[in-house]
Amino acid sequence: QSPVRPSGPITITAKSGEWQDGVMIYSGDVLMKSKTLELRGARLELRQPGGNRAPYEITLTGEPASLLHASETPAELPVEARASRIVYRSANQDVELSGSARLLRGKDEINGEKVRYNVPSRRVQADGGDAGQVRIVIDVPEEGAAISPPKPDKSSPAPQP
Amino acid sequence: CGFQFAGSRPLPAVLDSIYVDVEVPYRVSEPPLETALRARLSQRGAEVATRADQAETQLRLWDLVERRETLSLGPDGKALEYRLVISVRYEVRRAGKLLLPADTLSVSRDYSFQPNRILAKEAEEAQLREFLQGEMAELLLLRLEVGLRETPPEPANVVPLVPVPAPAG
């Protein structure tokens, strides 16, 4: 998996689109699709200063704007996210969600003021922002977990330093 | 002096239909306390049920405990007088709700002891046990009556008690 992989062709559909001093603005049920990524929202701004082949930046806003990153291998879980503002930069395929951002993967969930999600590596960074904190909810199957009785083994495993 | 015949003193309505249960684990026969309680309740017109579900009110008694304390010692260091103390815990429930909080009632009486009359004193202790448990039944019923009384006393025909000269001694 090369560090930077071009995201391939993307298609954008919306009710209306217009060009305004170098920025393409779509509004009304905007949907941006790429091979594995889907962005939806009320208004999308596309900036591609270096022309058609150059990297571009998308700024999506909505009530909320949402992202869906399908899983590519069976081991991976699809990632879904919502925020009031999503910025996607094709250069490093980084997604920045801000404004009560919420990211869901399977039953686990991450909430925070600012969440950064790197599409290829599926890595997440989140910050609570000045007011709140990041909140992560992990599903713990109640009965399913194999409850092993405490084996007071002689050598207690030294935790990683 | 204001006293009236007890006949006109109604039993609190709550006690009209009652089930009495004295828990004496590992014993088969009824303790005198239970017999006396049932007798007094039915004499006062209550309907004493034979099974818990037949009565709305349950009077439960448990921890019926007896203790014999050495009181006086003789010149040879042996006991000359004992005190028999019997105590029981009780609570009253109606439809599962506590009518009276659980409480303890204990009675006691002293009796002299002669080492050369062990069997006689044992028989006297048995008579004393029966007498004390009968007294317990009476005291318990009085407590329930006062504790469960709903209607305030009819003030109309109660004349203040003329002070009876304090008893001698």
Add this chain to the structure above:
Amino acid sequence: QNDEPAPAMCQQLDLGTLPSSPLDKLVLTADSLRAERQGLADLAGSVRLRLGDKEFVSDALQYNDELRRIQINKASQFRSEDYLIRAERAQFDLNSEEGLFEDSEFTLGKVGARGSARSIQLSRAGEASAQEISYTSCSPGDNSWTITAGRLYLNREEGLGTARNATIRIAGVPVLYTPYLQFPIDDRRRSGLLFPSLGSDSRTGIDFAWPIYLNLAPNYDAILTPRMMSDRGNQVALAGRYLLPRAEGRSRFEYLADDQQFGRSRGSSEFVHNGLLSSRLALEINYAEVSDPNYFEDLSRVVDFSSLTHLERSARLTYQSPGAYTVQALVQDFQPLASAFTAVDDPYRRLPELRFDALTREDWHDTRAGISAQAVNFTRPDSVEGLRQTVQPYVRYSRDLGAMFGRAQLDLNHTRYQLSNNSTGDDNPERTLPIFSADAGLRFYKFDNGGGLQLLEPRLFYLYVPYREQDTLPVFDTGETDYDVPRLFARNRFSGLDRIADANQLTTALTWRQLDAGTGATRLAASFGQIYRFEESRVTLPDAGSLDAGSSDYLAGLEMRLMQGLSATSTLQWSPDSGRFSRTGMALRYRNDGLRGDLAYRFRQGLLEQTDLSLSAPVSSAWRLAGRLRRSLRDNRSLDALAGVEYETCCWALRGSYRRYLVNSAGEFNSGVYLQLELKGLSRFGAGFDELLPGDDRPLGDD
């Protein structure tokens, strides 16, 4: 220092209760999250983890998604329903919900204990296994006593902590090493080490005992008590209790290898059992035996034992039929203890006694019929022995109209003996006589303006029993009962069946009660009574004469609450013939939050005149004084004197007491000083001062 009594538990670090949160959702909050490497997320900045009743708080924490494990390499604090653990490093496994803590300080909230451990494994259900621990119930900073141990298991379900290779340190000084030690970690009545007691008295010299509690199973446990006595030697005592679905019982064995003063080994055993053989058949066994009559006088430190004159050995089977009859079989024997008696005074053995009692349940026109029959084989060496058979059918009429009640009962008692070794006359004497009694009473009541209930109950009791000559009958189990309120309404002034007193007498009695409005507790209870004999009562016993015609002694009983916490009782028996009191009893009782006082004067003509003062008072929040003094005015000397002082903190208590009591028939006293140390949290058995002071019975019901 405030005057609040020392709290039962020390105040440990308490963070209050945790708001509950769902059991199937682990919630993490932090200032920031970095999920850099594959499956690893680093949380930083006041991180908090919540799962069900568990909570972790730390500055940084790492979550491994593949292993589903939380790793905390910074100082963290863990909290759950029972535990509070502060650790240098910790781990939490999401699947098994098991925690691992390194270099930790822990607090057991429920039982107010704390300690430290090199490592602790904590299971989901709260079972803990800790290595290299120290443990105490003293508050933080106070190490008056600690237990250090190689390993400690905390079993929450059993409520027990079990330490291995444990050393008990008092004020830092190691006092006791034990490979195995158990103690309670919740408030159930179970304990590990009871508290040691050290004493020195005139009967045993230096006397040191340290009971060990063995929790063998949930329903049976035991206490092993090694006891070293400088003047006598080493004794070991084992006391066990068992609780079965259909029976309960306890037993106790003591063995003193060889008593230097007594010259040979001595021991005692006791066994008490109550059980159901079927839902209608119950077995009761009471057995107690000592190796020699002076056993308790020499070895027990409590006057309740040294004052015993006999030990009962009996087994009783009771069959209660669903009908209305009861059959009882009893075998009974007594072991006499040292006293100035000759064999002739020893009690007879009942080998066996059979009883049959029946009474109709329903009554026919308020009348019920019943019968009680008894056959007893009395034996005693070199005395008259024999079988006594008694049949007593009776008819009882009883009617209660609330305002008045009436009862009458007619019995016919037929008794027959088959005697052997009988030096006086007939070997088969018998006696047949009727017993008639009539009982009537009125009940008056009044609610006084305070809402309290007042009751007045006059009562008459007439007894008629014709005279039968009974001097030739043996005396197996008969004696004259105390002249007291029960005897006013008794149908025979003798207990037992060898003598039925002739009687033609009328009892008049009056009871007056005042009950509190709220609680129904007795504010005042006065009773008066007297028997008037129309004829002389001629049946006698060797030690009980006949009673002349005319009025008997007057009886008065009074219980009165003088004020909050202070009540007085008195019993008076005045004899018109001698114009003097034949019995008086006065007692004052004071109970007021921690302060307990009893003062009693007891006089029985020709038997005893004694005063009994006992006091237990808190002096400050830590100090408490207690004392008891029983004096005989007839012999003008004290029979039992006890003075005690107790210093109590929230985690330990030290009791010192001086005791001097009359111990044997030679009039010798045992005097000694005893020290008792209680390490709270190691033992829940409260025997301390209470054991030395009179029971807290409350003749007035409650105050």
